[in-house]
Amino acid sequence: MQDLLADYPVILEIPVAWGEMDAFQHVNNIFYLRYAESARIAYLERVGRSEALQNSGIGPILASIQCRYKFPLTYPDTVRVGTRVTEIGADRFTMLFRIVSTRHQRIAAEGDSVIVSYDYRAGAKAPLPEAMRASIVAMEARQGSALPGTVQSVSAGPSAGPSTSPDA
Helix, strand or coil, X not given: CHHHHCCCCEEEXXXXXXXXXXXXXXXXXXXXXHHHHHHHHHHHHHCCHHHHHHHHCEXXXXXXXXXXXXXXXXXXXXXXXXXXXXXXXXXXXXXEEEEEECCCCEEEEEEEEEEEEEECCCCEECCCCHHHHHHHHHHHHHHCCCCCCCCCCCCCCHHHCCCCCCCC
């Protein structure tokens, strides 16, 4: 099962709770997103989310998420959730997640999210703090992943300028 998460530098183990199942006798889809959220926050803590937010008011905000359900989870089980960054831009990055059932030794779901750097004091997106960028690049490099977007690029169009929302 480790091979299923070999490319993921942050892996969180989460027990499936009986109360997460719904009337269809499997874990309700919202809990898959909660598992992904817990792993995303664990990753962000490792790359300095708390320090950046406390020092500058700039921190991550979730702009979008999608999940592809592959296998229904049930109680009892434990999932391992891996997260990794695959693309990094001037003010955002793309994070993948993979949820693996330890009981069945297979992928239960996987997806991706876009996280935007957001200035909570000004209420607008902001450039990704250099310290956080460097931490992400270093963590992914230790894992053997090369990030295609490590060179800052500015895109033309409405999303290139300041905004009051994290939308792309």
